[in-house]
Amino acid sequence: MLIKSIFTNSSGILLSRILGFIRDLLxxxxxxxxxxxxxxxxxxxxPNLFRRIFAEGAFTQAFIPSYAKSKYKIRFSSVIFLQLIAFLILLSLIVTLFSSLITKAVAFGFDDKTIDLASPLVAINFYYLPLIFIVTFMAALLQYKNHFATTAFSTSLLNLSLIAALIISKNYDKYEITFYLSYGVLIGGILQIAVHLLAIKKYNLCKIFTFKRHEKKEENRFYKNFFAATMGSSTAHLSAFLDTWLASFLVTGSISYLYYANRVFQLPLALFAIATSVALFPMIARAIKNKDENKALQLMKKSSLILFSLLLIATLIGIILNDEIIWLLFERGAFSSIDTSNTALILTMYLIGLLPYGLAKIFSLWLYAKEEQFLAAKISVKSLGANIVFSLILIGPYEAAGLAFASTLSGFILFFLTLKAFGFKRLKTLYFM
Known part of the structure; x- marks a missing residue:
């Protein structure tokens, strides 16, 4: 079951990433x-930052253990859905009203003219967040039923939508193209909702939308874990967000170099680490709920050994062939050979941290399944604090490459602290006894 689930997730992610690279190429x-x-x-x-922190990361990590323990699953899930979707819609409206201020805060180094250009795009793109939360909510329920295919393959719909937007608008003014891309993001979210609704109906889960009242105790437990998990799952995403903010002070193109390099870095991370953790988490949560820690540990051991081998190979290939990879994927049209060199260097800095970031995901599942979200949050905050310090130190002499390496260094700290929380004694017993 575990290998099959990992393969399903990996296949869906691979298809999505292939389409994503075609999108990035265009x-x-x-x-x-x-x-x-x-x-x-x-x-x-x-919206991607909020999606990864709130919707995909924190929500799933808090929801599945709470849902597994809930006595009234339909009532619990329906109320949580209604409360969070209402909050996200309100948040999107606020972003629309204050888009200039939000943009200024996110890209503080942009001048006023650039802020004016970016603000409408920020307002449009933010509505992707409530759309993708609906998808994530339904995906969590399907994961609990051990159904992963719909979510894994539906992510391709966003990339297909953006590819279509680029093809349609390729001969237009560049600023106009950014609007086509922004509306393509929303269309992609709507398509993802549609396919998940079909799966929800197939698995007879439509009752989640009945919005019945339930015990406040279950709701409070979820939100306690959710807010802690929000911090605990945020390190890598806030690091990337910090890179963007600081890169806005560097030469034009720095943000794009970081983006393209991070896209390549995210492929093995998603294909192997995220696919494994998504498949593994419901199994670990159920095993711990049933007080079968040995089964949970054996699942983690098997998964981590497989993941270590795959990530090590990906790291070596990526570092050795960094220039060739960026050249093959991106160097055409308006993307020059200088852009390739700059992006390849940043890719190497990111790839050095692939193993620690990937393995930290597996061992953090133990904490989330045990509902120790606050401990995971403390670890995340320490790692993020280190990333801020390293970024400020390295941005001066090494510019964008320094920002990428600062993120990598924080990944090693995250991995060490996660292993410490998991327990070095337990780790030694797991692999060497």
Missing amino acids: TASILGANIYSDIFFVAFKI
Whole structure:
């Protein structure tokens, strides 16, 4: 079951990433690495940051253990859904009203003209967040039923939507193209909702939308874990967000170099680490709920050994062939050979941290399944604090490459602290006894 689930997730992620690279290839060719690509990536990064922290990371990590223990699952899930979707819609409206201020806060180094260009895009893209939360909510329920295929493959719909937007608008003004891309983001979210609704109906889970009242105790337990998990799952995403904010002070194109390099870095991380953790987490949560820690530990051991081998191979290949990879994927049209060299260097800095970031995901599942979200949150805050310090130290002499390496260093700290929380004694017993 575990291997099958990992394979399903990996296949879906691989298809999505292939389409994502086609999307990035077209984006690099049509927009290049300049002010227009920078403002779109900033606008798209904001909802993506919230999506990865709140929707995909924190929500799933808090929801599945709480849902597993809930006596009244339909009532519990329906109320949580209604409360959070209402909050996200309200938040999106606030962002629309104050889009200039939000943009200024996110890209503080942008001048007033660039802020004016980016603000409408920020407002449009932010509505992707409530759309993708609906998807994530339904995906969590399907994961609990050991159904992963719909969620794994539906992520391709966003990339298909953006590819269509680029093809349709390729001969238009570059600023106009960014609007087509922004509306393509929303269409992609709507398509993902549609396919999840079909799966929800198939698995007879439509009753989650009945919105019945339930015990306040269950709700309070979820939100306690959710807010802690929000911090605990935020390190890598806030690091990338920090990179964007600081890179706005560097030469034009720096944000795009970081984006393209991070996209390549995210492929093995998603294909192996995220696919494994998504498949593993419901199994560990159920095993711990049933007080079968030995089964949970054996699942972690098997998964971590497989993951270590895959990530090590990916790291070596990526570092050795960094220039060739960036050249093959992006160097055409408006993306020059200088852009390739700059992006390849940053890719290497990110890849050094692939193993610690990937393995930390597996061992953090133990904490989330045991509902120790506050401990995971403390670890995340310490790692993020280190990332801020390293970024400020390294941005001066090494610019964008220094920001990427600062993120990598914080990944090693995250991994060490996660292993410490898991227990070095337990770790030694797991692998060597």
